[in-house]
Amino acid sequence: MLRRSFNVLMLSAALAVGTFGAAMAQDPVRIGVSASKTGPLAGGASGVLWPNIKLWVEKVNKAGGLKVGDQMRPIEIVEYDDKSTPEEAVKNIQRLATQDKVDLIIPPYSTGLNLATAPLIAKYGYPQIVSTGNANDLEQFVKRWPNTFWLLGKAQGIADGIVGTLKDLHDAGKIGNRVAVVNVSDAFGLEMIKTGKPALKQAGFDIVYESSYPLGNQDLAPVIASAKAANPDAFIAYSYPPDSFALTEQAQLQKFDVKAFFVSVGGNLNAYGKRFGAAANGVLIMGGVNASDPVFQAYRKEHLEVTGQEADWWASPVAYASLEILQQAVEHVGSLDKKALNKEIQSGTFKTVIGDVHFENNINNNNWTVAQWNDGVVHGVRATGNLQGAQQPVLKPAWPSN
Amino acid sequence: MMNIPRKELLALGAGLAGVAVLAFLPLVTEGFWLSLSVNIMLYAAICTAWALFSGPTHLVSLASAAFFGVGTYSVAIFIDVLPFPALILIAVVAGALLATLVGLATLRLSGVYFVIFTLGLAELLGQIVTWVQTNFGGTIGLYVFTDFTETHLYWMLLALTVVVFVTGWLINRSRLGLALRIIGNDEAVARHVGVDTARTRVILFAVSGAFIAVAGAIMAPRYGYITPDAAFNPMTSFLVVIMALLGGTRRLWGPLVGVVPFTVVMDFISGHFPNQTAVIMGLAFLAIVYVLPDGVTGQLETLFRRRRSIDKSLLAASAEEGR
Numbered sequence: 001m002l003r004r005s006f007n008v009l010m011l012s013a014a015l016a017v018g019t020f021g022a023a024m025a026q027d028p029v030r031i032g033v034s035a036s037k038t039g040p041l042a043g044g045a046s047g048v049l050w051p052n053i054k055l056w057v058e059k060v061n062k063a064g065g066l067k068v069g070d071q072m073r074p075i076e077i078v079e080y081d082d083k084s085t086p087e088e089a090v091k092n093i094q095r096l097a098t099q100d101k102v103d104l105i106i107p108p109y110s111t112g113l114n115l116a117t118a119p120l121i122a123k124y125g126y127p128q129i130v131s132t133g134n135a136n137d138l139e140q141f142v143k144r145w146p147n148t149f150w151l152l153g154k155a156q157g158i159a160d161g162i163v164g165t166l167k168d169l170h171d172a173g174k175i176g177n178r179v180a181v182v183n184v185s186d187a188f189g190l191e192m193i194k195t196g197k198p199a200l201k202q203a204g205f206d207i208v209y210e211s212s213y214p215l216g217n218q219d220l221a222p223v224i225a226s227a228k229a230a231n232p233d234a235f236i237a238y239s240y241p242p243d244s245f246a247l248t249e250q251a252q253l254q255k256f257d258v259k260a261f262f263v264s265v266g267g268n269l270n271a272y273g274k275r276f277g278a279a280a281n282g283v284l285i286m287g288g289v290n291a292s293d294p295v296f297q298a299y300r301k302e303h304l305e306v307t308g309q310e311a312d313w314w315a316s317p318v319a320y321a322s323l324e325i326l327q328q329a330v331e332h333v334g335s336l337d338k339k340a341l342n343k344e345i346q347s348g349t350f351k352t353v354i355g356d357v358h359f360e361n362n363i364n365n366n367n368w369t370v371a372q373w374n375d376g377v378v379h380g381v382r383a384t385g386n387l388q389g390a391q392q393p394v395l396k397p398a399w400p401s402n
Numbered sequence: 403m404m405n406i407p408r409k410e411l412l413a414l415g416a417g418l419a420g421v422a423v424l425a426f427l428p429l430v431t432e433g434f435w436l437s438l439s440v441n442i443m444l445y446a447a448i449c450t451a452w453a454l455f456s457g458p459t460h461l462v463s464l465a466s467a468a469f470f471g472v473g474t475y476s477v478a479i480f481i482d483v484l485p486f487p488a489l490i491l492i493a494v495v496a497g498a499l500l501a502t503l504v505g506l507a508t509l510r511l512s513g514v515y516f517v518i519f520t521l522g523l524a525e526l527l528g529q530i531v532t533w534v535q536t537n538f539g540g541t542i543g544l545y546v547f548t549d550f551t552e553t554h555l556y557w558m559l560l561a562l563t564v565v566v567f568v569t570g571w572l573i574n575r576s577r578l579g580l581a582l583r584i585i586g587n588d589e590a591v592a593r594h595v596g597v598d599t600a601r602t603r604v605i606l607f608a609v610s611g612a613f614i615a616v617a618g619a620i621m622a623p624r625y626g627y628i629t630p631d632a633a634f635n636p637m638t639s640f641l642v643v644i645m646a647l648l649g650g651t652r653r654l655w656g657p658l659v660g661v662v663p664f665t666v667v668m669d670f671i672s673g674h675f676p677n678q679t680a681v682i683m684g685l686a687f688l689a690i691v692y693v694l695p696d697g698v699t700g701q702l703e704t705l706f707r708r709r710r711s712i713d714k715s716l717l718a719a720s721a722e723e724g725r
Contacts, residue, residue, distance in 0.1 A: 038680050040631060081676045086625045086632060087444075088672070091437045094552075095673065098433025112543065115627035135543075144547070185536040187543045187629055212536060214529070 028076035029066050029336065032096030033106045034117070039084025045109035047269075048315045049132060051307035053077065053106060056323040058306055066327060069334040078102055086116035093117045097124040103336045104326060111135060111187075118145045125338040127329070127345050131322035132315065134158070136191065142362040147342045149359055151322050153367040157384040158286060159195040159238070161369025162262050165284065165382050165393055166234050167203045174395055175259045176233040180209035182223055182247075183238035189215075192238035192264065200236075208232050215240060224250040234260035241266030245275065252279055252399045259395045260284055262370075268314035273376050280373040282396035287314025288371025288380035290355065290389035299353040313371060313378035321352035355387060410571075421564055428553040436552050440624075442665045443559035444617060448638075449646040449657035450566045451613035454573065455606045456643075457651035458582040464639040465504065465520035468527050469497045469611045471634035473618025475531065478544040478628040486548070490619050497615025498608040505604035521639070528634035548623040558620045566613050570654045573609075578602060648690050650697025659698045 036045040057075050065072040078100050082089035089108050096102045105126040107114050111133030121128045122145040134152040141148055169175045183189035209230035235258045237247050244266030267285030289296055303311040328350045333340045349358040357364055366385030371378045372393055381393040428436055456463050473493040480489055508519045573579045581602045584592040592599055649660025672679045694701050
C-alpha cells in the first residue's frame with residue numbers, strides 16, 4: 001500500500017518535472033505595455049485599451065501561444081502605469097526597452113502620450129501601432145518615425161465624414177441646408193471644427209448657429225436652446241463623452257427635433273445606447289463599425305465574456321485590430337526581428353476585426369467616420385477609403401416623449 | 403575677498419566633486435537609468451527652487467505647475483522661430499514676471515489664503531491658454547520637435563540645479579537672506595526692524611518662479627506635444643511639496659535629500675505594483691508625515707543634537723567623577 005502510493009508520488013513528480021520542462025522550453029514572448037491606469041486618461045484607457053490587451057493575450061495563449069517561426073510561444077505582458085503623464089510614459093518605455101528588454105511594445109493611450117514616447121520607441125526600433133491617437137499632419141510624424149503606424153487615419157477624414165453624410169441627405173432632398181454646429185474647446189474639438197466648418201461651407205450649407213463650450217461644462221441647456229432658436233435642419237456636435245451625453249439629454253428635454261443629430265466621441269459608447277434607449281434611434285455618431293460582420297459580432301461577444309465589459313462601437317475594435325496586426329506581422333515574418341516587423345507592417349495586409357488592414361505610407365486610410373444608432377446597435381453609414389458594409393442613413397425621428 | 407567659512411568651502415568642494423561625477427553619468431548609461439536620472443534631476447531643480455521661497459517664508463506655494471507650464475509654453479510657442487537658448491531666456495522672464503504679478507497681488511495674504519490662490523493659479527493659466535488657442539490659435543496641441551536626446555536634457559537640468567544651488571547660497575549670505583530669515587521667524591519683528599517684508603517676498607518668489615519655468619522649458623522637448631493639461635498638471639505642484647517636505651526645507655540641500663529617495667522608491671513601487679501604486683503612495687505619505695514630521699534633514703539634526711547633548715552630559719559626569 002505504502003509502496004504503491006510512493007510509486008504514484010514518483011510518477012506524478014516525474015510528470016510534473018516533464019510538463020515543467022516542456023513549459024520552460026517555450027520561452028515566452030515578452031510584450032511591454034505602458035499606458036494610463038491612473039490620472040485623467042485612465043478612464044479612456046481602461047475602457048478601450050486595457051480590456052483588449054487582456055482579451056487578446058488570453059485568446060492567443062489559449063490557442064497555444066504566439067507563432068514565432070515554428071514555435072508556439074506564450075505571451076507574457078509586462079505592464080506599467082504612465083499616470084497620464086509624459087515623464088512617466090517616457091521612463092516606462094525606457095524601462096521596458098533597456099531593463100525588461102521586452103520583445104515587443106504596445107504603445108500608450110492618447111495622441112499626446114504616443115507623440116511623447118515616439119522618439120524613444122523609434123530609437124529602440126519597435127513598431128508603434130497607434131490605435132488611440134491621430135492628427136491632421138501625420139505625414140510629418142511618419143517621416144520622423146518610420147516605425148509609427150496610424151490606424152485611425154487622419155483627423156481630417158473623421159471631421160469631414162458627417163459633412164459628407166449631410167450633403168448626401170441634402171442632395172437627395174431629404175434635409176434643408178441649415179446647420180447648427182457646436183464644439184468642445186479642447187484639442188479634439190478645435191481640430192475637428194477647423195476642418196469641419198470649411199467643409200460645411202464648401203458643401204453649400206448655411207451655418208445658422210455656431211458655438212463652443214469648455215471641456216467639463218455640464219450645463220449645456222443654453223447651447224441647445226440657442227441652437228433650437230436658430231431652427232436648423234441638422235445639428236453637429238464635435239463633442240467628448242460627458243458633453244455628448246449632456247447635449248443629447250438636453251435636446252430630448254427641450255424637444256429639439258432635427259432631421260440629423262450628430263454627436264462625436266461618447267456616442268460610440270455602449271453606455272450611450274443604454275442611457276437613451278429608443279430615444280437614441282437615428283442619432284448619428286462619429287466613428288462606427290460594420291455591425292453585420294460576423295467577425296465583429298464574435299469579437300463583441302468574446303470581449304464581454306472575457307473582460308466583463310462591453311466593447312464600444314468604434315475605438316475598441318480598432319485597439320484590438322492593432323494587436324492582431326502585431327500578431328500577424330510576427331507570424332508572417334517568423335521572428336521577432338524589429339526591422340523585419342516594421343517592414344512587414346508597412347507593406348503587408350492583415351485580417352482584423354475591422355476588416356482587412358493595409359497601411360499606405362504607414363497610415364490606414366479606411367476608417368468609419370459616421371454611424372447611426374438603431375435599436376441598441378450601431379451601424380456604420382459612412383467611411384473613408386473602401387470599407388464595405390455601410391448602410392443608408394435614415395432621418396432622425398422626433399424625440400419620444402419621456 | 404569674500405569671507406567664506408571653512409565649512410562652506412568644504413561643502414563647495416564636495417558639491418563640485420559631486421557635480422563632476424554626475425556629469426559623467428550619461429557616458430555610463432543611456433537607457434532606463436538615464437531616464438530616471440532626468441526625472442530626479444528635474445525634481446531636484448524644482449524642489450530646491452521651491453524651497454528657496456517656501457523654506458524661509460513658511461508659505462506653501464502650489465504654483466509650481468503654473469511656472470512649469472509657463473516655461474513649457476515659452477518653448478512651445480517660439481520653438482520654430484527662435485534658438486533654444488533664447489527660449490530659456492523667455493522662460494526666465496515669463497516665470498519671473500508671473501511670479502511678480504502674483505506676488506504683488508497675494509503676498510500680503512498669508513497662511514491658507516496664499517496656498518489656495520497658488521493652487522488655483524495653474525488651473526487659471528491652463529484655462530487662459532485654452533481660451534486663447536480656441537479663439538486665436540485654432541489648435542490646442544503644440545508640437546515641439548528638437549534633436550535633443552535624454553543626455554542633453556540631463557545636462558541642462560544638472561546645470562540648472564547647480565545654478566539654483568549657487569543662487570540659494572548667495573541669497574543666504576546676502577542682506578536679502580537675512581531679511582528672509584527674520585520674516586520666517588517673526589514677521590512682526592521683521593517689520594519693526596525696518597524690513598520691507600512684501601518686497602523681499604516678491605523678489606524671492608520671482609527668483610524661485612523663474613527657475614521652475616526654466617525647468618519647464620527644458621522638459622518641453624521631452625513632451626513633444628504640449629497641451630494645457632499636461633503642461634499645467636497640478637500633480638507637479640503636489641509632488642514638489644511632498645518631496646521638499648520629505649527632505650526638509652531648513653537647509654539648501656534639504657529638498658535634494660527628499661527628491662532622491664522619493665523618486666527611487668516611487669519608481670520601485672510603480673515598477674513592481676503597477677495596479678496598486680496610488681494606494682501604496684498614499685500609505686507612504688502617511689508614513690512620512692508620522693515618522694518624519696521635520697523631514698529627513700530635520701530628523702538628522704535632531705539626532706545629531708541629541709548625541710551632542712549626550713556627549714556633553716557624559717563629559718559632565720566624568721568631570722564630576724574626577725573631582
